[in-house]
Amino acid sequence: MREVLIEAAFQLFMENGFERTTVDDIVTRAGVGRRSFFRYFPSKEDVVFPEHERCLTEMSAFLTTSTDGEPLDAVCDAARLVMRMYAANPEFSVQRYRLTREVPSLRGYELSVVHRYERTLAHYLRQRYAGDRNGALRAEVQAAAVVAAHNNGLRAWLRGGGHGDAAKTVDQALTFVRQTWDDAGESAESGGTASAPEDDVIVMVAPRGAPLWRVVQKIEKTLGDE
Amino acid sequence: MREVLIEAAFQLFMENGFERTTVDDIVTRAGVGRRSFFRYFPSKEDVVFPEHERCLTEMSAFLTTSTDGEPLDAVCDAARLVMRMYAANPEFSVQRYRLTREVPSLRGYELSVVHRYERTLAHYLRQRYAGDRNGALRAEVQAAAVVAAHNNGLRAWLRGGGHGDAAKTVDQALTFVRQTWDDAGESAESGGTASAPEDDVIVMVAPRGAPLWRVVQKIEKTLGDE
Numbered sequence: 176m177r178e179v180l181i182e183a184a185f186q187l188f189m190e191n192g193f194e195r196t197t198v199d200d201i202v203t204r205a206g207v208g209r210r211s212f213f214r215y216f217p218s219k220e221d222v223v224f225p226e227h228e229r230c231l232t233e234m235s236a237f238l239t240t241s242t243d244g245e246p247l248d249a250v251c252d253a254a255r256l257v258m259r260m261y262a263a264n265p266e267f268s269v270q271r272y273r274l275t276r277e278v279p280s281l282r283g284y285e286l287s288v289v290h291r292y293e294r295t296l297a298h299y300l301r302q303r304y305a306g307d308r309n310g311a312l313r314a315e316v317q318a319a320a321v322v323a324a325h326n327n328g329l330r331a332w333l334r335g336g337g338h339g340d341a342a343k344t345v346d347q348a349l350t351f352v353r354q355t356w357d358d359a360g361e362s363a364e365s366g367g368t369a370s371a372p373e374d375d376v377i378v379m380v381a382p383r384g385a386p387l388w389r390v391v392q393k394i395e396k397t398l399g400d401e
Numbered sequence: 402m403r404e405v406l407i408e409a410a411f412q413l414f415m416e417n418g419f420e421r422t423t424v425d426d427i428v429t430r431a432g433v434g435r436r437s438f439f440r441y442f443p444s445k446e447d448v449v450f451p452e453h454e455r456c457l458t459e460m461s462a463f464l465t466t467s468t469d470g471e472p473l474d475a476v477c478d479a480a481r482l483v484m485r486m487y488a489a490n491p492e493f494s495v496q497r498y499r500l501t502r503e504v505p506s507l508r509g510y511e512l513s514v515v516h517r518y519e520r521t522l523a524h525y526l527r528q529r530y531a532g533d534r535n536g537a538l539r540a541e542v543q544a545a546a547v548v549a550a551h552n553n554g555l556r557a558w559l560r561g562g563g564h565g566d567a568a569k570t571v572d573q574a575l576t577f578v579r580q581t582w583d584d585a586g587e588s589a590e591s592g593g594t595a596s597a598p599e600d601d602v603i604v605m606v607a608p609r610g611a612p613l614w615r616v617v618q619k620i621e622k623t624l625g626d627e
Contacts, residue, residue, distance in 0.1 A: 286512050312553050312577055319549035323541045351538055355581060 177215045177225070179205045184222045185270060193223075193278045220284040223271060227288045230260045231295060238299040246303035247317055247356055250296045251349045254325040257292060258345040261329060265337030272333040293322045317356065324348040403441045403451070405431045410448045411496060419449075419504045446510040449497060453514045456486045457521060464525040472529035473543055473582055476522045477575045480551040483518060484571040487555060491563030498559040519548045543582065550574040 183205035187196040198219055202209050216222045234253050241249035261268040275281040297318035304310030328348035332341040409431035413422040424445055428435050442448045460479050467475035487494040501507040523544035530536030554574035558567040 283509060283513060286516055287509060290512055309577055312550060312574055315549045315553050316546045316578060316581070319545040320542045323545035324538060327538050327541050348538055351535055352542060355542070 176207065176211060180207065180212060180215060181222055181225050184219075185267070188223075188274055189270065193219075193274060193281065220280060223274065223281055224284060224288060226260050227291075230256055231291055234292065234295050238295070241299075246300055247321075247353055249303075250300060250318065250321050251353060253296060253299070254292070254321050254349065255342070255345065258325065258329055258341050261333070262337075262341035265341075269333055269337040272330075289322060289326070293318050296321060317352075320352045320355070321349065324352045402433065402437060406433065406438060406441060407448055407451050410445075411493070414449075414500055415496065419445075419500060419507065446506060449500065449507055450510060450514060452486050453517075456482055457517055460518065460521050464521070467525075472526055473547075473579055475529075476526060476544065476547050477579060479522060479525070480518070480547050480575065481568070481571065484551065484555055484567050487559070488563075488567035491567075495559055495563040498556075515548060515552070519544050522547060543578075546578045546581070547575065550578045 180201060184196070184201045187200050187204060191200075196219075198209065198212050201219075201222070202212050205212075212222075216225070234256050237253050237256065238249060241252070275285055297315045300314030300317055301311050304314050307313065325345055325348065328345035329341065332339055332344045406427060410422070410427045413426050413430055417426075422445075424435065424438050427445075427448070428438050431438075438448075442451070460482050463479050463482065464475060467478070501511055523541045526540030526543055527537050530540050533539065551571055551574065554571035555567065557574075558565055558570045
């Protein structure tokens with residue numbers, strides 16, 4: 176029933192445009208009653224994005240179990256759930272992408288969905304960073320960055336007609352975000368010397384004018400601290 | 402006329418709520434005709450956010466003239482225009498903040514406005530990074546990060562009743578974003594050794610297992626390169 180309504184709706188949106196298609200048109204084409212439509216979809220906009228509620232639920236469930244590892248890695252993995260939902264049905268995703276670009280009310284709907292994903296990621300990061308200085312700020316900035324990168328990759332794939340590898344395109348974009356904070360890493364937090372997140376790298380910061388013996392002393396101290 | 406309509410509208414929103422106030426109520430209270438309202442405001446939502454159009458125009462104009470300096474500094478300065486608009490009228494801003502949290506259609510309106518600011522910043526950064534590898538991606542991620550940080554600071558100020566120093570709160574949040582990319586900086590781009598963006602700091606990266614003599618050699622080489 177639900178699938179039949181989605182298919183009927185998209186046929187009509189493609190034929191007559193989103194605005195000119197009514198819920199009555201959709202149920203007539205699908206051969207079901209008007210009440211059936213509203214049992215599945217609160218509004219005409221919802222039928223365009225039928226999988227986001229499920230995906231939001233999956234994302235929350237995934238994050239609830241992600242208590243170990245790097246918080247930023249967990250939210251990148253969570254964002255990939257959205258990419259996978261799009262990639263599971265390239266043709267439908269590309270159709271919807273084109274439709275959404277043309278219809279202001281759909282763009283508004285999409286913005287609100289993206290905002291809910293971002294809030295879900297930020298909520299998770301705030302919990303992981305609880306007690307850190309600037310924890311909430313870091314959580315919100317990183318969630319926004321992950322969503323922006325994910326959407327940059329996803330849009331590139333959609334613009335390409337959904338023909339390429341969505342996972343690869345989105346992964347490349349997410350790698351940019353992870354590298355940003357890997358590189359900023361611990362040394363930025365504490366100042367002076369500190370070990371980098373990776374196991375095999377040391378990052379050393381010293382005043383440019385420092386004499387070499389003092390730089391060496393600092394390295395020896397850092398190595399001794401490990 | 403415009404100011405009178407805004408004041409009448411807010412009185413009524415506070416007294417009766419946003420949903421229960423009609424445009425007819427507003428023009429009656431303001432003592433003007435219905436057509437006057439729509440001359441200034443396309444919808445009831447627009448009267449709640451009367452300054453954003455002007456601010457968006459100012460932001461674009463400011464960025465058009467910002468062709469020198471660090472691109473990220475320019476977008477942080479541009480974002481501050483929004484904070485200043487809020488800080489110019491703390492009482493009104495706090496009232497609106499409370500109203501927006503309660504009314505879904507206003508939250509939707511606000512999301513679309515925030516999205517327009519973000520697109521304006523991203524558009525500027527894309528131009529500044531044109532030709533760079535990952536330029537568009539970097540532009541979109543940084544724009545999202547700046548907007549998230551700005552809004553984190555602004556919301557903290559609004560939650561505090563608009564009593565503190567909005568500029569200070571927002572500046573602290575924006576500093577976090579600028580430090581993120583300062584620290585990731587050049588060394589992340591080129592790998593190995595490189596000078597940090599600040600004039601008086603050197604960043605050195607070496608394998609953790611490297612013998613000390615090789616680390617020193619690398620420092621000497623770096624210092625020699627300066």
